Amino acid sequence: MIILKLGGSVLTKKNLTTPEIDYDNLNRICEEIKGSFAKKNKKLIIVHGAGSFGHPPAKKYNIGKKFNMEEFPEKRIGFSKTQNAVKKLNMEICDVFIDNDLPVVSLQPSTFIKTSNGRIKIANLNLIKDYLENNFIPVLYGDVVLDDLLKIAVLSGDQIIQFLAKNLKSDKIILGTDVDGVYNKNPKTNNDAVLFKEFNSLSDLDSFDNTTNVDVTGGMLGKIKELLELADLGIESTIININKEKNVYKALENKDVKGTIISKK
């Protein structure tokens, strides 16, 4: 079973005041998934980020930060707004998948996952297994959830991936983002940025400048930490640039793609 993460920064346009899907990217990616999925009826789970839909309300209401009980009414509305915003994104993404004849089933994290201090504590995966057995493509996404300690928390797509990979024993994780992998500094603003081809421990990050993809869920550093936990369990991940044509297809087909492999030596 393959888990494919579609970064929110690829699927949505971040610089707009009104959140908007990047349909060019999404349609191309769907075509690439279809090309690989349809051929072999692979077991596939897709996880997408919250992108420009989820981050603004989550930030505005400081979801995931501790608060006093008198702030709870406002926090609740923040939760409602964030949940509905990412649901809208998920709905629009699923629309494009369906138009491409991909049998997606949306699984809303806030409906079955609860965290404790921001980490997944309760999540029954039986239904996901059922959908996979019936050849559906489960689609999960960054969401807001109830939390034992914080009351409400942000659950990143990256943590979902890590949890699913570990508990469903995935064969492969493909993490699609808008850069070619993990660099020692932001490659968009630094010409001398160096790409890590392979990546084995957090200590490799000493020279890392965490300014790429900074978002409420921790950006690239958050992704790496989640994936290193998987590497510890023997599950290998690849971070690739899915803004580049055919990269999703190639990765699904086990072909060489420029990127960073996260594994244990």
Place this chain on the structure above:
Amino acid sequence: MIILKLGGSVLTKKNLTTPEIDYDNLNRICEEIKGSFAKKNKKLIIVHGAGSFGHPPAKKYNIGKKFNMEEFPEKRIGFSKTQNAVKKLNMEICDVFIDNDLPVVSLQPSTFIKTSNGRIKIANLNLIKDYLENNFIPVLYGDVVLDDLLKIAVLSGDQIIQFLAKNLKSDKIILGTDVDGVYNKNPKTNNDAVLFKEFNSLSDLDSFDNTTNVDVTGGMLGKIKELLELADLGIESTIININKEKNVYKALENKDVKGTIISKK
């Protein structure tokens, strides 16, 4: 805890080719809920129907009917389309609730409910209890789900209500529809239609003409059967017309509303 059903026929416009929310009705109903909920911080669950969003794809793909395995690819897409259509309806409805400062949390049935031959078999309600305890208003809706025997099935809002009421021991069920209650024939086309003020068993239905609200989930007859099962457990329901101003508010406030009470003698 009160369960309030908002009929799809009230929230959506059924006669349009493109599904559309009836914002006049929905905004008015939100105001009425807010008037009652805000005052007393009541525990409230809202369940809405699929209306003109869910019924067309569910019908087109015959979701819930037995099929041969070679038809499964097409059925899967039908499932995906129906799930996404009702999710869109739910998202648009939640938007209006949130605009009215109601702390709704959407709970997608297909994410945590599985049926067997069309009846709910698996559904963990712990998270709904958690959301209620934290003073959220859970919002559920008619959806498509995996089914042990049929592979995929339609799960009506009415069955969800019956299941929640039974398992969460609700105090009251308010079933909002577009007629004043249960009549012996369609009151919209028959001037001599007689309203059942109280309703105690299926045998009361001998003279019933089931042409009102006919939809894929069984229309009024389906609603009555679900509610009679609750009556057997001592849980009383009221079917009221929520196209009429103040009826939702009055019902939530335990005031007299014209309608049909479903109970055991």
